[in-house]
Amino acid sequence: MSQKPPTYLGGEYGMRSWLLTLDHKRIALLYLLGVTFFFLLGGVFAVLVRLELLTPAGDLFQSETYNKLFTLHGVFMVFFFLIPGIPAVLGNFLLPLMIGAKDLAFPRINLLSWYIYMVGGLFTLYAMLAGGVDTGWTFYTPYSSTYANSHVIAAALGIFVSGFSSILTGVNFIATIHKLRAPGLSWFRLPLFVWAHYATSLIMVLGTPVVAITILLVAVERLFHVGLFDPALGGDPILFQHLFWFYSHPAVYIMILPAMGVISEVIACFSQKRIFGYKFVAFSSLAIAVLGFLVWGHHMFVSGQSLYAGVVFSLLSFLVAIPSAVKVFNWIATLYRGSISFEAPMLYALGFIGLFTIGGLTGLFLATLAVDVHVHDTYFVVAHFHFVMVGGTVMAYLAGLHFWWPKMLGRLYPETLARITAVIIFVGFNLTFLPQFVLGYLGMPRRYHVYPLEFQVLNVLSTAGASILGLGFAMTAVYLPWSLRYGKKATPNPFDARGLEWTTTSPPMAHNFEEVPVVSTEAYERDEPEVVHV
């Protein structure tokens, strides 16, 4: 034990060694900084939005400002936190470790994609400082292309640029998973986290170019008045929605599939079980990735698309719910006859199952044509996608961040505090978003700066919940960094988990493993020693 090579954190120090690093683990930490920054930024906008909605009148901000706030909240959270979040931080760090590789297939491209992401993000930040954007994160035309007089082009350009980061990351992951698996690590021995990231990467590579082109077309119409989307210029008013949702529905799965991968790992570890129905969980990720491309029209049931298109999109949207349900049932079955303990990551994972279930079930309401007519573009939709994005993706992100924190940084966080925080976040979340389902069915439209008096009680509840939720996030933002200095040193495998990443040091050495691991067992295998070294 005395002659260990230095960890990836040691060895070289200094800005230069970080900013020019090719180590996937260091790049993952760079992403962690970027993603955290944009999450906090998005969170501040959310707080301001909820404060304004405390009262029916628009007394805190002007309508113009309010519209910019919810737009920036959506833009930063979706494009700069949710989409890159789990893949670029946890995926980047863990994929090579999980498959026994030294690094990703293309380390330079990996670094490049971080720079592209940051440039995109900072450009959007510039748009915000220069005066903001008020189109909503959905950029519907012709409002965005002709009528809005805010910094649409700058914000759109930022998103356009960051899309390339997504594409490059996807390509990198696919190549890595195909080419760099350790000897003996066949496809069906891969951790489910890897399967989930494989499916995610397919969507990133196939879907992102479409949104990039769409954004470009909006810019072309805005700058050169070429009629594409604005009927006054000869364009088609709903073409944009088709193009936008062709990417942005699958993008929902870019956000949730990696989250599901995290949950599989955490559940397996803290119940000391292999995942029940491994192959069904693995293939359901691919099924979601494929079906996810065929359901975009469910955002347009009242847009004036044909009745028959609506029927087809409704049917396909019901079908895409099935693989998600299969995953939930398999996770529950995994708990059966397990040996379950409740460390912070597990609390987040169990919270995820409950909240994602509600998020998924309320998705059925929106897939149902006749019901969607009423709840479309109301707070019901806001509640639904926050259950999936926050109750799902953010809970899983926190589960994963806590689970692998000791591995990534070599320190243990204060466990009791982390558990209390997980409970606070769960309670705050529910109080924030459950009332919004009721608000939506009552008919409160989304993106409303002022609203009728009778909606106030539920809005006050929601804002109260948001402040509890915010407290939870703030506590995390304090004790995790605190642990870097004061936390106990982590052992290589503090949670008695399975998987190659736990067989190396915490934090890992620069080249991940001392020797190339050879795999001879299935994922999550517990009865026999998992890895033999040759």
Add this chain to the structure above:
Amino acid sequence: MFQDFSLWPASASSNSGSIDALYLFLIGISVFFSLLIVTALLFFSVRYRRRPGHRAQQIEGSLPLELLWTGVPLVLCLFIFAWGTRLFYRTQTMPEEGMRFHVTGKQWMWKIRHPSGQSEINTLHLPVGQKILLTMISEDVIHSFFVPAFRVKKDVLPGMYSSLWFTPTQVGTYHLFCAEYCGTKHSEMGGQVIVMDPAEYQAWLDGRPSERNPLANGALLFQNLRCDTCHTPGPSARGPELAGRFGRDVTLSDGQTVRFDERYVRESVLEPAKRLSAGFQPLMPSYQGQIGESDILDLSAYLKSLRSSRSPQ
């Protein structure tokens, strides 16, 4: 703050009840499955909590269980799909007859024109118990006409008509919202729908300053815009005769056919050369910028009325 507080919206149209029933069914399904999952989760968590002398038992999986929890949700989903689609079809198919209102959306107001020609802004007075048909168009960006108490919503698009129908069943005052984000004052683009007894509605109409009704206005426009100089019966006509055309198919110069309806009238007024009637030269000028959306709708109403009176053999 607790004034008018409720957890369930008013239910005031012929559609509300059936949509609420389906919604309640969905809530039932959701509560059932949420409870099932949460109960199993909590039960296993307690029963199989980690303790000394207790080891996890590895289970690979179970095909029958996988089929069960794929099959049951699938059947349920197909059932909900069928229910929702039938209801959607019934509530979205426009009836032939009813009171036709014209709705024009613009940043940030709703302009409404009653069948008898009266117009109002951001308020819509309606008689109870009548089929109401709305033909809607936007003058700028996309808006969405939303009356929660009626459970109806439809996007109002620039450059393209959309339509909506319902039958109000309860006298009362209800919210009218714009549901599609449309810019700065999006949340103030709305008002009230006031459903009245038919007699009261009539009295309300009578009390409005009399305005030209859509037919008369359409007829006047037809003259003022000099439509009649070309669109006249006879062999020397430079444009097709329009009487009796509305609602039928028109053969175009490229051999295709198109239904002569509000959409085609609007297109022909604004972009006459786009879909030209067979046998005519593209001589007609565009009226883009010279005629507003509500006038175009009136022109349509006028052409439609020509069906019965001047119908050719």
